[in-house]
Amino acid sequence: MFRAESFGYRHPVDRIADVWGPRTPHGRGADWPARVDQQLADGVSESDVDRWVPSACVLCSNGCGCDIAVKDGKIVGVRGRAEDLVNRGRLGPKGLFGSWQAHGKERLTRPLVRRGGELVETGWDTAMDLVVRQSRRLLEEIGPLSHGFYTSGQLFLEEYYTLGVIGKAGIGTPHMDGNTRLCTATAAAALKETFGADGQPACHTDIDLCDALFLYGHNMAATQTVMWARVLDRIEGPDRPRVVVVDPRTTPAAEAADVHLAPLPGTNQALMNGLLRAVIANGWVDHDYVSHHTLGFDELKATVEPYTPQHVAEICRVSPAGLLRAAEIFGTSQRVLSTVLQGFYQSHQATAASCQVNNLHLLRGLIGKPGSGVLQMNGQPTAQNTREAGADGDLPGFRNWDNPDHVEELARLWNVDPLTIPHWAPPTHAMQIWRYAEQGSIMFLWISATNPAVSLPELARIRRILRQDDLFVVAQDAFRTETTELADVVLPAAMWGEKTGTFTNLSRVVHLSEQAVAPPGEARSDLDIFLDYARRMDFRDRDGDPLIKWTDAEGAFKAWQECSRGRPCDYTDLSYDKLRGSGIPWGGERLYTDSVFPTHADYCEDYGHDLLTGASTTPTDYKARRPDGRAFLKAAEYTPPPEVPSDDYPFIGTTGRSVYHFHTRTKTKRAPELQKAAPQPWVEISASDAADLGVAEGDLVRVESSRGGVEVPVRIGRCRDGVVFLPFHYGFQAANELTHTEWDPVSKQPLYKLSAVRIRKV
Amino acid sequence: MHLATYLGLLHTSLRSLAAAFREVAKGHGDEPDVQHTCTVLASRIDAQTEKLGPIVGRYGEDREDEPERLHTAEFTETRSGGVGLLRDLQDLYALASFTDITWTVVGQAAQGLRDKELMDVVSSCEQDTARQLAWLQTRIKQSAPQALIAARG
Incomplete structure (x- = not known):
């Protein structure tokens, strides 16, 4: 209230x-x-x-x-x-x-182990003994490559860092990732490709200062409601900013926009090339900025040249006038803020298209200035920390796996042999971890604070993998979920408010969240669970001392601060005491205020990739370009998406979010108000498609792809013709029965927005 | 002048390479990234072949069967499993390297002939071939440890 x-x-x-x-x-x-x-x-x-x-x-x-x-x-x-x-x-x-009503409901309070096919309650010693026995056996028989860790975007920084050290220096497996792969991998990838390192350049205050706001595949009105309230307050105030929204659905954000571009799903790259071409052709480029602070303008210009408004209109099915109007707003507004989210991240050519948003800002020099910048948005609350602390497919502190000096730094910090830390290739992304599990070469999979049996694509396959006899699955959660039901060991975890730790939001603002109450029953914080595992596994450093030298959240935070020292995400100026007031951003209010980007070869987080194939740029090639603080204008032509509508499957199915639910609803379905507001899944179709199909609002239909089907009621409106939308939150009639196992070549983020489907009345 | 011989060699090697990428795509549908990327790269090799058209019109071509031999020897059918994928990618690497050096040879001739058009074709196609090799190397390096150490069967 x-x-x-x-x-x-x-x-x-x-x-x-x-x-x-x-x-x-x-x-x-x-x-x-x-x-x-x-x-x-x-x-x-x-x-x-x-x-x-x-x-x-x-x-x-x-x-x-x-x-x-x-x-x-x-x-x-x-x-x-x-x-x-x-x-x-x-x-x-x-x-x-x-946020608070789920705490007392249906919690896991004791560990569970599978006996005779059933999950039965047991004590921590029994459960952890089982985990440690399996872990030890596989390490001896096969080695570290038998182990995979699949974590979350919802734990605390201290927990990710601890998990990262356990995985990278204790076990030494490259198979660690988070469900952040599904939500913000492209944010990280696009920032790395353009600027040399992860980190959001802009800040929330830029909403108050901008003259134009661009939302790319970002239904902010539903996904970040408080941020959208800030935008609405600008729209209703004096000197309102002009708003441009790129989204195939007429979302509330699109309804508030001055220009709404609704490209066909899978064509974002063509649209972006069209915008870039228009900005260049109309002379809205700050050539002085481009020549001093960027690399690659000539190639970008040549790549976008064929994308005339007419050509783009044909590919994307948008009006050429709308495209030009959007380009004009971008090209002529003094201060522009852009945000990007799943409509780009979970679609075809995800990283390429997101990089083009960065390119637009670089062409006009609109970055690191009040009211101007880019927010490559995060989806989950602590996704930034998964990326920073190395619990995902990155090394901690935005270090570069391909830079031996960075690996050596970590080895010194942790006092382990550098060879222990896997760095022969990029750390394994989630989709590949699941593939190795499917093939039987990963035999130990530890899932923490996430529900892949609802959130991953092609759920029939995921369930099959989780049920494989030779895969030992540990699931750590606060509730029983679709995933815990398929696990061998279930560990009861404390929730937000029941433990202490920090996390970092979409504009790098770090908050301290303090323990308010005790966890229920025998539930423990995720940090304590990881620490217990490390202790029982007896991970040691080179001097024979325990590898993990901290025992609580603040100790973990201090260890992380040392790890972050001198890196772009340097936390050494922060402390629990300082954070007790309110949120504080790392890196200052905005990044790149001096137009110097973290692209120096010895400093950057990544040497980059070919946007079309994901081929890694070699250190030699990277150094030869002498980026030295300049940003990369990375270009890519548009290519058709891997799955397009056919006679059998004539619609493009996209998945997304409801304003009332978060992720797989483990918390929000236990809040009566939210559950009542959106109790069951649905499919949204355009009025014209509904008429063609002979279905009315509320009719039950079967939506099918070649992977599976769901039966859900129809809602009419919001989608463009030929496109249908399903919310992904629900574990029953789950949208991800339909989606396919396919990912962006650079960020490895799955393509949830592009499933060819058919619909018939039930 | 033996340029026609090399244009023939190039032409055949491009055709073999595109076919090989398509076969690997088809045979490794369970590796979606391999399937998709191989398909994309194959269609770009088709585009290279098209660019070669006017050049062949000018200089003619003599076909040799060397790349075909390389191709048939390696690609009777794709393999399965982690090591099978690795071997198939490695074969693609060998074929792409053959094409790469053939472009280099033709490029040298183009310079000797002061044929600007051919030089431009070679330059853009060499970049594209470099991209194939870079992707293959990236994917091979990623797969190798798992396939050689942990994979079963």
């Missing part, structure tokens, strides 16, 4: 109906006014609350600062922090209702 009295609103607001809450308009350059949103359990008033424990919300990547309400040792609600730079007191519906 919106706390009405303090800020002049007389009536409480139903935040299920009004997901963005009341407007507090502000003009360009004005501070975004505070508005404190609060939700307490029925019958609990503010005066009943014993303690407010500072934290930040973990139900999207915005990372809104909040306080957790505690009464009698239980979490009873949440309120936004007015002083936090990210949200100025606001919370979205997921934060208000979904």
